[in-house]
Amino acid sequence: MASKNIVGAVMVAGGGVAGMQAALDLANAGYYVYMVEKSLAIGGRMAQLDKTFPTNDCSMCIISPKLVEVGRHINVELLTLTDILSVEGEEGDFTVTVRKNPRYIDMSKCIACGECTKKCPRKLNNEYNENLDTRKAIYVQYAQAVPLKYGIDAKECIYLTKGKCGTCKKLCPADAINYEDKAEEITFHVGSVVLAPGFTPFKPTVFDTLRYNDVKDVITALEFERYLGATGPTMGHVIRPSDHQDPKKMAFLQCVGSREVNRAANGYCSSVCCMYAIKEALIAKEHSGGNLDVTLFYMDIRTFGKDFEKYYEKAKAAGIKFVRSRIHSVQPESGGGVKLHYVTDGGVSTLEFFDVVVLSHGLVITGETKELSKSLGLETDNYNFAKTSTFAPVALSRPGFYACGVFTGPKDIPSSVMEASAAAAAATSKLTPARSTLTKVIKVPRPVDVTGEPPRVGVFICHCGINIASVVDVPKVVEFAKSLPFVEYATNTMFACSQDSQEKLIALIKEYKLNRIVVSACSPRTHEPLFQETLAAAGLNKYLYEMANIRNHDSWVHAGHPAEATQKAMDMTEMAVAKAALLVPLKENVIDVDPTALVIGGGIAGLNAALTLSRQGFKSVIVEKDSKIGGNANRIFTTAKGESVADYLSDLKTRVQNDSNITLALNSHVSKVDGYVGNFESTLSGGQIVKHGVTIIATGAKEYKPNEYLYGENRRVVTQLEFDELLKADDQAVAAAKTFVFIQCVGSREKERMYCSKVCCTHTVHTAVELKKKNPEARIFVLYRDIRTYAQKEDLYKEARDLGVIFIRYEPERKPQVSQNGKNLSVKLLDPVSGHHLVMEPDYTILAAAIVSGQEHELGMMYKVPLDEDGWFFEAHQKLRPVDFATDGMFMAGLAHYPKPMEEVVAQAQAAAARAVTVLTQPKMTVGGIVAEIDQNRCSGCGVCKSVCPYSAIDLDDKGKAVVNEAMCKGCGNCASSCRSDAPSLRGFTNAGLFAQIDAAL
Amino acid sequence: MSEFEPKVVAFFCNWCTYGAADLAGVSRLDYPPNFRVVRLPCTGRLNPKFIMEAFKRGADGVWVSGCHPGDCHYIAGNYYARRKFILLHTLLESIGVDPNRLRFSWISSAEANKFQAMARDVIEHVKACGPNLTFRKAELQLDLPEVA
Amino acid sequence: MSNLDTLTQKIREKAKSLLEGGQADVVIGYRTGTVPLMAAPFFARTPQDCDQLVWSSFARLNLANYLPGRTEKVALVAKGCDARNAVGQVAENQYPKDKLFILGVPCSGQVDAAKVAAKEPRPIQTSEETDDSIKLTGPGYSTDLKKEDVLRRNCLTCAHRTPTLANELVGPEVPSLPTDDFSDLTALLAKSSEERLTYFKDLIKDCLRCYACRNACPLCYCPVCFVDETRPQWLGKSTDPMDTMTFHLLRGLHCAGRCTACGACETACPVNIKVREFNRVLDKTVKENWSYEPGLAWDQKPPLTVYQPNDPADFIK
Known part of the structure; x- marks a missing residue:
């Protein structure tokens, strides 16, 4: 490798949430990223979602900061409308050739004012809204799209197809239309490739009995998602599509195009549909004010993720009905709605009317992706998902190629994000020598010191094309602004955000010696960073900036009241000026980062995290409380893919023990913690003090010790791990046994443990298959509540059934009865399908015992990180920050977070390492800006601020006065509002500034 | 204008309700133009003094809105804020400030x-109260020195 | 010997032994005031000083007010309410627990000067008390008042008359009284908004903004009080009724969950405003919402420094 050229850049293909996360982690770890996206904008499927389960967070709200970050990242080069043509070479030095298709819009000129689209005569189906409404031939994919630039649909544009029209070119105020735009081939070099091509929703057109093709009131879940969306075709109003009336009864049909090998040929479970259907049902009920009856028709409910089971329970409590059934057909009714013909679990054939039927369609790999895999030489499975191994879950068959998201199997957002970070780590494991060789650094002039100068405020009032100016009398606002105290200069601008306006802004700052800038335009949530950058480029401290949102909060919502809207714009501008006049430059300080990680827990997660960090060139110390490493994996026989865990583990242990970057501290635990991100100081039980910049918690979990089913009383009743140990030891009694009963959900999905342990169904099914293969005569019974062999694991379930494993469901109210007569075991249960009592006399009863948390509350307290009520460590954000803690510099991996199978543990470990690298890779960290500070002259040392700080960023110093740790403060201002003597103040949101705003408002 | 048009000072947290207002804009959902919004990072930043200041200066109503409990961008800011609101709300209501003048709500950034x-609803209720003549300063000194 | 004399005797004895034994550098207690019906704060630093210490029904001031920032070892003569304040001071890091000795006085209630003046409006030259009555003398007259008729209203509903966390009690415990049931506030709340606002505006209409209430309050130890802020100026300097109202509301909020109903503020008020009315509204809320009473344990967490994810707040829409 050393002799070869290693390129410090990575290509990420696909701009969905997985691709974006990978790109950000790569770019923040010192690699230049080419992000290739085939559509007009990044955002992917997540941008189409209304809410996300199980928190019901708004999808767009949580994704848009990421969109903006990717769009603005100096080391992410966004190539939209781009197809990959070829990737030549080998890991470390690939040559990529892509085709950049024409947008017909000069992106440097387009200001996204929307004038073009308004007058474009060509109406087309709007894919973003699942074709439920229309868009024009010149369009943006969605309102918050990044890059926010229009594009022309060349196949549909009248000018481009017929040479006539040209309306948009005539209307464009920025002269951005270029009909002559041509496709171009571009070649660039990268060290590795991350593929995140995503999925397409299954098209239910093949099922003629479901009548999706011809009945309006049968819709897909993604279509329904758009109906629920505030930006959807009905702005969130739930309707019956055939007549737009409020529906009274809705049905969700699960597994449409999943777990189906006849018409759809998709044997796998799509993993997310149960949850998204429950979510849509809950939200629909909420939107309808409770007057909606929702029934979900399913085979197994698969709510296996963190907090999913509680969500399912919540849905049941909210009155959503769950009917285990098979669907026969759907018949339209003449007055709208449909008759649903289904057969219940007990075999009862039923007809029921519903206003709307939603098909919970699965996730499938697109034809394009299939072709891409082929052309790149990547191995795929029967369903076109990319092949990976349990122990290298994001590495593809061709060296140098990595994947994340649905490309390797159906999965939800947090799993995709986890894999994305993992892929970032894996994709750079061989590129370390080239780190930071191709990345750019933003150079800004040293800010001019404006301390002591009287405020000289510059005010810029934006027309936003006609978005603002058609309602608000902009010149009047400008004149008013000129009359305000401290305003030195005020002007209007057509598009404040356009490149030329930015340049003009810089020139005016210099010409008029402006030292505070107010822009009255759109939302600071989207545009503040842009203007702040411009200030910095002009040599002004970027915090000397304030925005008035006269578009989103004014012109767009008061179009019918221009006079009031103008008055409001004036008031808002006055408020901004009043605050701006009191702004002071804020300092950002630099702290050192100790480039070492402390990894707590030496199981599969901890070991993988440490090894991943080592490959990135970082040292780590693994703290393990046991006398040996390996954790629970020491007891596991084989993976669901049949790989030997023992072989893997011994290799892993050897690699760890031989790695000079890794230090092992066995028989130890952390006893004391000081410091914060970049500069932790942890004391181990042996007295050893470890200085580290980040911490990865990988403390694992335990198998539940059942107190049911005669466990502990009869030695033929064993847990899954105990049975694995017997298999590993080639136990003769097991080999001779003829009858096995597996009981699922032992201790899981119970009141005191309302979660699914996620791995047990697959483990059981895998074990059953192995037993059957060894001894086809063995009689195997699996007693279950719902079989949850999600994703491609469903194949195993099918295989087990094909091999003759008998699956019998039980109701939680009527659990199997295990009794013994001497040594002989007897298991009795009521089969809810036949209504008969069944009795089995197994040689072994294997209990799928729950995975229970280590309840590491003390550790949590020491590192100031939270645990949830089940004792799992609680991440910063359940969707988008699945391995981070809210406390900076703290990460987690493995079962400490939630039960998960080994491939997910390894991915999460790599992800945690990748996230850690984004901290460790910077020798210095910038802190400060909008953070709290304490005026110690006002501090009485009462400690209120310390108690209410959610980030533990405040401590009392040796004089008993409060101090803020800028590295930990996130700027919420809780301290500032809780102190009775106003000792803390939040920079950028000071009392004086906010008072000035209030006063200017009135 | 014959009808009384109230002035309401609104305090929104940046991450949720301010975002909801942004989205209401994107979705062109019109509402009365009587609000003047003060953007805060979190409702946890809201000092009860701000509400008093708004009333003192003659606001006819005050509206405070942030993330739903559990959704706080800063983990627990709105939980602490809620305790302050409970006290302030009870205090002002008890001393005879018309409860229709002071509104607290949780609105996520998706709930346009x-x-x-x-x-x-806020404006409707404030309108029902009429102009704030009783819970404000008799004379306002609007010169800047008082704030600067 | 009257009970009061016994208590005085015990306070003096204990004060001396604490000073002599080095357990305290100063004993903060009361001596007889220079005007009738008033016990004045007194700092006894020598055993001789201790002979000036007294206990009376005029010990209305809350001596915990002298704790914040003090570096010496203090023995504090404290009523139930004062002792709870001292505990709060410790919790709020205003005074170290290991330096504090609470010399608890089981208290039978303190006399309200305004109530006395209402019953005996003539100038008073001397006041003498027995355990249950007060003898007032003035130019050409002498009046006996029953003590129970002139006790402060907070003393009439005191649930913790015997200090709960004293290092030592100087007398036998006195029984608790039925706690404040806020029935007057409940009645007030049943009235219309206008009537309530009028009530509270009238309540403070004589306020001079002298801040005597603040100065007497042991909770008001802030280095800079919001009333003195200039950037921004929270409060106008005029006596605009709204500024005055704001002062009382914010003072109330600052004391919420911390006030022990000692009544020092009302005692200090030169125009006899029932300033505690604002505190009582909040006391009621704190108690109803979080079942919290301050100063009953060393490790209590004041209600605004903690939260419950399900704190009820139905008014938040």
Whole structure:
């Protein structure tokens, strides 16, 4: 490798949430990223979602900061409308050739004012809204799209197809239309490739009995998602599509195009549909004010993720009905709605009317992706998902190629994000020598010191094309602004955000010696960073900036009241000026980062995290409380893919023990913690003090010790791990046994443990298959509540059934009865399908015992990180920050977070390492800006601020006065509002500034 | 204008309700133009003094809105804020400030419709109270030195 | 010997032994005031000083007010309410627990000067008390008042008359009284908004903004009080009724969950405003919402420094 050229850049293909996360982690770890996206904008499927389960967070709200970050990242080069043509070479030095298709819009000129689209005569189906409404031939994919630039649909544009029209070119105020735009081939070099091509929703057109093709009131879940969306075709109003009336009864049909090998040929479970259907049902009920009856028709409910089971329970409590059934057909009714013909679990054939039927369609790999895999030489499975191994879950068959998201199997957002970070780590494991060789650094002039100068405020009032100016009398606002105290200069601008306006802004700052800038335009949530950058480029401290949102909060919502809207714009501008006049430059300080990680827990997660960090060139110390490493994996026989865990583990242990970057501290635990991100100081039980910049918690979990089913009383009743140990030891009694009963959900999905342990169904099914293969005569019974062999694991379930494993469901109210007569075991249960009592006399009863948390509350307290009520460590954000803690510099991996199978543990470990690298890779960290500070002259040392700080960023110093740790403060201002003597103040949101705003408002 | 048009000072947290107002804009959901919004990072930043200041200066109503409990961008800011609100709300109501003048709500950044409905409702209630003549300063010294 | 004399005797004895034994550098207690019906704060630093210490029904001031920032070892003569304040001071890091000795006095209630003046409006030259009555003398007259008729209203509903966390009690415990049931506030709340606002505006209409209430309050130890802020100026300097109202509301909020109903503020008020009315509204809320009473344990967490994810707040829409 050393002799070869290693390129410090990575290509990420696909701009969905997985691709974006990978790109950000790569770019923040010192690699230049080419992000290739085939559509007009990044955002992917997540941008189409209304809410996300199980928190019901708004999808767009949580994704848009990421969109903006990717769009603005100096080391992410966004190539939209781009197809990959070829990737030549080998890991470390690939040559990529892509085709950049024409947008017909000069992106440097387009200001996204929307004038073009308004007058474009060509109406087309709007894919973003699942074709439920229309868009024009010149369009943006969605309102918050990044890059926010229009594009022309060349196949549909009248000018481009017929040479006539040209309306948009005539209307464009920025002269951005270029009909002559041509496709171009571009070649660039990268060290590795991350593929995140995503999925397409299954098209239910093949099922003629479901009548999706011809009945309006049968819709897909993604279509329904758009109906629920505030930006959807009905702005969130739930309707019956055939007549737009409020529906009274809705049905969700699960597994449409999943777990189906006849018409759809998709044997796998799509993993997310149960949850998204429950979510849509809950939200629909909420939107309808409770007057909606929702029934979900399913085979197994698969709510296996963190907090999913509680969500399912919540849905049941909210009155959503769950009917285990098979669907026969759907018949339209003449007055709208449909008759649903289904057969219940007990075999009862039923007809029921519903206003709307939603098909919970699965996730499938697109034809394009299939072709891409082929052309790149990547191995795929029967369903076109990319092949990976349990122990290298994001590495593809061709060296140098990595994947994340649905490309390797159906999965939800947090799993995709986890894999994305993992892929970032894996994709750079061989590129370390080239780190930071191709990345750019933003150079800004040293800010001019404006301390002591009287405020000289510059005010810029934006027309936003006609978005603002058609309602608000902009010149009047400008004149008013000129009359305000401290305003030195005020002007209007057509598009404040356009490149030329930015340049003009810089020139005016210099010409008029402006030292505070107010822009009255759109939302600071989207545009503040842009203007702040411009200030910095002009040599002004970027915090000397304030925005008035006269578009989103004014012109767009008061179009019918221009006079009031103008008055409001004036008031808002006055408020901004009043605050701006009191702004002071804020300092950002630099702290050192100790480039070492402390990894707590030496199981599969901890070991993988440490090894991943080592490959990135970082040292780590693994703290393990046991006398040996390996954790629970020491007891596991084989993976669901049949790989030997023992072989893997011994290799892993050897690699760890031989790695000079890794230090092992066995028989130890952390006893004391000081410091914060970049500069932790942890004391181990042996007295050893470890200085580290980040911490990865990988403390694992335990198998539940059942107190049911005669466990502990009869030695033929064993847990899954105990049975694995017997298999590993080639136990003769097991080999001779003829009858096995597996009981699922032992201790899981119970009141005191309302979660699914996620791995047990697959483990059981895998074990059953192995037993059957060894001894086809063995009689195997699996007693279950719902079989949850999600994703491609469903194949195993099918295989087990094909091999003759008998699956019998039980109701939680009527659990199997295990009794013994001497040594002989007897298991009795009521089969809810036949209504008969069944009795089995197994040689072994294997209990799928729950995975229970280590309840590491003390550790949590020491590192100031939270645990949830089940004792799992609680991440910063359940969707988008699945391995981070809210406390900076703290990460987690493995079962400490939630039960998960080994491939997910390894991915999460790599992800945690990748996230850690984004901290460790910077020798210095910038802190400060909008953070709290304490005026110690006002501090009485009462400690209120310390108690209410959610980030533990405040401590009392040796004089008993409060101090803020800028590295930990996130700027919420809780301290500032809780102190009775106003000792803390939040920079950028000071009392004086906010008072000035209030006063200017009135 | 014959009808009384109230002035309401609104305090929104940046991450949720301010975002909902942004989205209401994107979705063109119109609501009365009587609000003047002060953007805060979190409702946890809201000092009860701000509300008093708004009333003192003659606001006819005050509206405070942030993330739903559990959704706080800063983990627990709105939980602490809620305790302050409980006290302030009870205190002001007890001393005879018409409860219709002071509104607290939780609106996530996706709930543009709830935002619109709440905005309309707030104004309707404040209008029912009439102008704030009793819970304000008799004379305002609006010169800047008092704030600077 | 009257009970009061016994208590005085015990306070003096204990004060001396604490000073002599080095357990305290100063004993903060009361001596007889220079005007009738008033016990004045007194700092006894020598055993001789201790002979000036007294206990009376005029010990209305809350001596915990002298704790914040003090570096010496203090023995504090404290009523139930004062002792709870001292505990709060410790919790709020205003005074170290290991330096504090609470010399608890089981208290039978303190006399309200305004109530006395209402019953005996003539100038008073001397006041003498027995355990249950007060003898007032003035130019050409002498009046006996029953003590129970002139006790402060907070003393009439005191649930913790015997200090709960004293290092030592100087007398036998006195029984608790039925706690404040806020029935007057409940009645007030049943009235219309206008009537309530009028009530509270009238309540403070004589306020001079002298801040005597603040100065007497042991909770008001802030280095800079919001009333003195200039950037921004929270409060106008005029006596605009709204500024005055704001002062009382914010003072109330600052004391919420911390006030022990000692009544020092009302005692200090030169125009006899029932300033505690604002505190009582909040006391009621704190108690109803969080079942919290301050100063009953060393490790209590004041209600605004903690939260419950399900704190009820139905008014938040």
